[in-house]
Amino acid sequence: MSKGNILVIDDEDIIRISCKRALMPEGFEVKTAQNGIEGLKMIGEEKFDVVLTDLKMPEIDGIEVLRLIKQRWAEIVVIIIIGYQTVDNAVKAIKLGAYDYIEKPFTPEGIVSVVCRALEDRKK
Amino acid sequence: MKVKKTFHSLTGKFILSIGALMIVGSAVFWYFLIYYEERGFIRNAEKYGYSFADVIRKSIRYGMLTFQPHLVQQTVEAIGSAEDVMRVRVFDCNSRVAYSSKKDEKGIVLDTAKSFCMDQYPKHTEIREALSYSDKKDRNGFKVLNMLTPIYNEPACYTSSCHVHRRGDSILGVIESDISLSVMDKTTKEHKIAMILFVFGFIIAISVVLCKILWNTVSVPISILTKGMAEIAAGNLNYTVKIDTKDEIGELAKSFNAMTVDLSKAKEKIIEWASTLEKKVNEKTEEIREAQAQLVHSEKLASLGRMAAGVAHEINSPLTGIVTFAHLLQKKFDAGTQEREDIDVIIDQANRCSNIIKGLLEFARASTxxxxxxxxxxxxxxxxxxxxxxxxxxxxxxxxxxxxxxxxxxxxxxxxxxxxxxxxxxxxxxxxxxxxxxxxxxxxxxxxxxxxxxxxxxxxxxxxxxxxxxxxxxxxxxxxxxxxxxxxxxxxxxxxxxxxxxxxxxxxxxxxxxxxxxxxxxxxxx
The missing domain is CATH 3.30.565.10 (Histidine kinase-like ATPase, C-terminal domain)
Structure with a gap:
């Protein structure tokens, strides 16, 4: 029984792989998508507890993905992955309903802890 | 050359024109003076001439009345021997020389007395003595006064015992006398010379005085002013002309000095302005240069910031990979092993990279x-x-x-x-x-x-x-x-x-x- 079903949306391989390798040993089911469209399609097909999405992506950016998720699947916890210079956008994202943000470069412990905290809060 | 220059100078022109005017004026004055003086002399000569003629007439009267030709001739000769008396003749009515101071002329018939005799005048007509200057000159070239004095018939004549003259005759003869006017001519000549000398002397004296006055009051101050002008033109604005007179030239010199002072001040001001302007231009140039340098510096830092942000952003993701996998590997090795220490170094250095990137992004980030x-x-x-x-x-x-x-x-x-x-x-x-x-x-x-x-x-x-x-x-x-x-x-x-x-x-x-x-x-x- 997995601790939770997690979707990572990022256009960069290394971030997707890093998230997968950090979270999977902790008992999470991790799926990845290369962009917003693919991610939203996957959310439509499968139930996710947590979505980790990058903010800066081609076509649909993280803010748009967040907005669409919150419109249709309000119960999904969304965590934003940001570069340092996009703190403003992170604040904007939280105002739109994101649970938290995590700054790149992050450590495995950092990402596991924020995901765990999000799921616990969700249960409450 | 110097003479020519002098004539062209103001003083030269003044002296020339004043001299010319004085020569003309003096010549006219001199001419009229001589003319009137000569006329006065002549009038005096005439007056004395009449007296002389009267003296002759009266001197020979006795000899004539007493019919003593010898006495008359002697009297005529005596009178004719006087100084300046050139000749004395007595004509009878036939124009014959009856007596003469020159004996050899006696008996000659001349036309001289004809106009008086020959019955051309009515009886008792008052006939004026004729007086004229003859063209002849004496041996020294002086004028000669020639007088013809009629001898009127009178009762004593036609009643005298000689019975030579008739009662009806009005003029019995003519006395002709020639008197040299040498004294008058000499005096006139002397006067002319004196006048000419006086006029020339006067002109020279006036010219010298005028020259001196003009030289002192005009030429010298003007040459001082000219020198002053040359000095000013050469740029010596501290030059002052030293003329202390109270006339127009003095006023001109004062104005000139005031002008040079003003010029000097104006020049100083211009120099001051120029230097201030240069200073201001330099200051402004420096300000602009600094502002430009500041701008270039800001631009440089801004573009460096943009580049740093781009690089940092790109590095962030691979760094995430390094950090994540290093951590994953770290868990697989126990503390104290070489592998664990190596991985710790990787993690430390990755963290250092992370810090650098944070700093870079702080430097470059948009305002928050x-x-x-x-x-x-x-x-x-x-x-x-x-x-x-x-x-x-x-x-x-x-x-x-x-x-x-x-x-x-x-x-x-x-x-x-x-x-x-x-x-x-x-x-x-x-x-x-x-x-x-x-x-x-x-x-x-x-x-x-x-x-x-x-x-x-x-x-x-x-x-x-x-x-x-x-x-x-x-x-x-x-x-x-x-x-x-x-x-x-x-x-x-x-x-x-x-x-x-x-x-x-x-x-x-x-x-x-x-x-x-x-x-x-x-x-x-x-």
Whole structure:
């Protein structure tokens, strides 16, 4: 029984792989998508507890993905992955309903802890 | 050449024209004087001539009445021998010379007395004596007065015993006398010569006097003025002409001196303006150059910032990979093993990279400052409190010199604290942990705007010119590798720029460095 079903949306391989390798040993089911469209399609097909999405992506950016998720699947916890210079956008994202943000470069412990905290809060 | 010049000079012209006028005037005067004098002489001569004729007539009367031709001839000869009497003749009515001072003329018939005799005049007609100048001259070339005096018939004549004359005859004969006018001619000639000499003497004297007067009053002052003009034209504006007369030339000299003084002042002013202008132009040029340098510097830092942000963003993701996988590997090795130590090094270095990138992004990031009205003195105090307890500052004396009524500034407290800490830590590093750091604040009003200025002064080694131009560039550091990222001042610069302020440095090698931070302020005091 997995601790939770997690979707990572990022256009960069290394971030997707890093998230997968950090979270999977902790008992999470991790799926990845290369962009917003693919991610939203996957959310439509499968139930996710947590979505980790990058903010800066081609076509649909993280803010748009967040907005669409919150419109249709309000119960999904969304965590934003940001570069340092996009703190403003992170604040904007939280105002739109994101649970938290995590700054790149992050450590495995950092990402596991924020995901765990999000799921616990969700249960409450 | 000199003579020609003299004639062309003002004095020469004056003397020439005055001389010419005097010659003409004197000649006319002289002519009329001589003319009237001569006429006076002639009138006198005539008068004496009549008297002379009368004397002759009366002298020979007795001889005639007594019919003594011999006596008459003697009398005529005696009279004719007198000085200046050239000849005395007595004609009878047949124009025959009856008696003459020159004996050999007796008996000659001449036309001289014809007009008086020959019965052309009615009886008892008053006949005037005829008097004329003959064309003849005496042997010395003087004029001769020729007089013809009629001898009227009178009762004593026609009743005398000789019975020579008839009662009906009106004129019995004519006395002709020639008198030399040598005295008159000589006097006239002498007068003419004297007059000419006088006129010439007068002209020369007047010319000399006039020349002297004109020379002293006109020529000399004009030549002084001309010299003055030449001096002024040559640029010697301190030259003054020395003419103290009270006439028009003196006035001209005064005006000339006043003019040179004015010219001199004007020239000084122009020179002063020129130098001030040059100074101002230099100042402005310097200002523009500084502003341009500042602009270039800002642009350079801005583009460096953009590049740094791009690089940092791109590196962030691979760094995430490194950090994640290093951590995953770390768990697989027990502490104390070589592998674990190696992985720890990877993680440490990755963290260092992460810090560098954070600094870079701070330097380059868009403004997220949360600005509120703050008192800079308070922020400085809290920054100083942080460093005071650090070991690096144990031997550093910190002096504060705050403006108590400091204007308030709209700023992000944490960002400014970051800047101030940076300044203080850099100052400490510059002094190798030993010396004095003076932190001062003051209010400034500049170009109508209010500012506060913060100064961080250290007694460190100073900054070389070569380094001074680079200190705000990212990654520029003089600290040992690993001690400084070279981002502190770059980040500080970015933050102060975001706050609309300015940061600049004054340094003296071996004496120390001052960092000044100028921030726009409100006149309110918190």
């Amino acid at each position: 400052a949360d600005k509120t009205a703050v008192n800079i003195n308070d922020i400085l105090n809290s920054s100083l409190n942080i460093v005071r307890n650090k070991a690096d500052f144990f031997n550093v004396k910190i002096v504060t010199n705050y403006e108590e009524q400091l204007y308030c500034v709209k700023a992000d407290t944490s960002q400014l604290q970051q800047v101030f800490l940076n300044m203080i830590v850099n100052a400490g590093d510059a002094m190798d942990g030993k010396g004095t750091i003076t932190v001062s604040t003051k209010n400034i009003t500049e170009n109508g705007g209010d500012f506060i200025e913060i100064e961080f002064r250290d007694t460190g080694s100073g900054i070389t010119d070569k380094n001074l131009v680079k200190i705000f560039e990212p990654f520029f550091t003089t600290k040992p590798v690993g001690k400084g990222t070279g981002l502190g001042l770059a980040v500080s610069y970015g933050i102060i720029q975001e706050h609309g302020g300015n940061i600049f440095v004054k340094t003296k090698l071996g004496k120390g460095t001052s960092f000044f931070i100028k921030l726009p302020a409100n006149k309110e005091v918190l």
